[in-house]
Amino acid sequence: xxxxxxxQQLLEAKLEExxxxxxxxxxxxxxxxxxxxxxxxxxxxxxxxGKTIPxxxxxxxQCVNVLHERVILLNVETEMVPHVPAAxxxxxxxxxxxxxxxxxxxxxxxxPNVPVALALSEHFGLPVDTDTAIYILARETVIxxxxxxxxxxxxxxxxxxxxxxxxxRATVYYNLPAERVLELGLQVxx
Numbered sequence: 001x002x003x004x005x006x007x008q009q010l011l012e013a014k015l016e017e018x019x020x021x022x023x024x025x026x027x028x029x030x031x032x033x034x035x036x037x038x039x040x041x042x043x044x045x046x047x048x049x050g051k052t053i054p055x056x057x058x059x060x061x062q063c064v065n066v067l068h069e070r071v072i073l074l075n076v077e078t079e080m081v082p083h084v085p086a087a088x089x090x091x092x093x094x095x096x097x098x099x100x101x102x103x104x105x106x107x108x109x110x111x112p113n114v115p116v117a118l119a120l121s122e123h124f125g126l127p128v129d130t131d132t133a134i135y136i137l138a139r140e141t142v143i144x145x146x147x148x149x150x151x152x153x154x155x156x157x158x159x160x161x162x163x164x165x166x167x168x169r170a171t172v173y174y175n176l177p178a179e180r181v182l183e184l185g186l187q188v189x190x
Contacts, residue, residue, distance in 0.1 A: 020058060021051070021052055022051070022052065022053060022101070025053040025058075025099075026096050026097050026099060029067070029097040029098075029099070030096070030097050033097075034065045034066055034067045036066075036068065036069050036098070037067070037068055037069065038069055039068050039070070039129075039132055039133065039134065040068055040070045040071075040072060040128055040129065040132070040133040040134070041068035041070070041071050041072070041133070041134045041135075041136055042072045042074050042114070042118065042128075042133050042135045042136065043056070043057050043073050043074065043136045044074055044075075044076075044135065044137050044138075044170060044174070045073045045075045046075070053073070054073070054138060055138065056136060056137070056138035056184040057071075057073075059184060060184050067098075068098075069098055070098050070099075070100065071098060071099045071100070072099075072100045072101075072102050072118075072128070073099065073100070073101045073102065074103070074104070074114065075102070075103045075104070076103075076106065076112045076114065076174065077103055077104070077105050077106070078106055078107070078108055078112075079105050079106065079107055079108065080108065081107050081108070082107045082108060082109040082110075083107040083109060083110060084105045084106055084107045084110065086120055088105065089104050089105050089106070089117060089120070090102065090103070090104060090105075090117070090120070090124055091103045091105070092121070092124065100126065102121070102126075104117045111175070112173065112174050113174070113175040114174045114175060114176055115130040115175060115176065115177065116175075118130050118133065132180075133180060134180055134181075134182055135171075135176045135180055135181045135182065136181075136182050136184060137170050137171070137176075137181060137182070137183050137184070138183075138184055171183075
């Protein structure tokens with residue numbers, strides 16, 4: 001358990017180095033706009049929600065210099081109650097430059113279903129065509145360090161790398177349509 005927790009903290013710190021603030025990202029889109037393509041990209045955001053732009057989106061934009069017309073930064077939060085009613089499930093903020101920050105709330109006994117929740121967002125004035133939306137997920141490949149300083153803990157790094165490779169897939173957990181998912185791989189040395 002401690003290997004997973006410590007590894008996740010280290011991975012999060014490494015990914016934080018690759019992120020940029022929302023303010024900087026929006027300013028960059030406005031000052032030097034990339035080519036925009038029609039449609040919606042739903043970018044799954046983890047613990048950095050509301051603070052930074054995910055490293056996967058930054059990496060994608062740097063590689064291809066293309067962005068969808070509308071980008072939804074989506075976080076799914078599990079609350080400490082068994083059930084969250086659909087009417088209370090959505091929080092959102094329009095960040096500008098075609099970027100929307102959105103958070104869905106589920107109770108701990110509920111199973112998240114992102115496409116259904118996105119379809120319900122139409123009731124809040126945010127229609128999303130879930131049949132054409134692209135879901136962008138990060139897939140981190142953890143690379144254990146090879147330097148001598150980490151030698152006593154090298155087995156933990158290797159074990160954590162194995163754990164992350166065998167962790168459950170977000171596509172299944174969030175009920176995302178496999179044919180609409182774009183997984184962007186990032187190699188991270190821990």
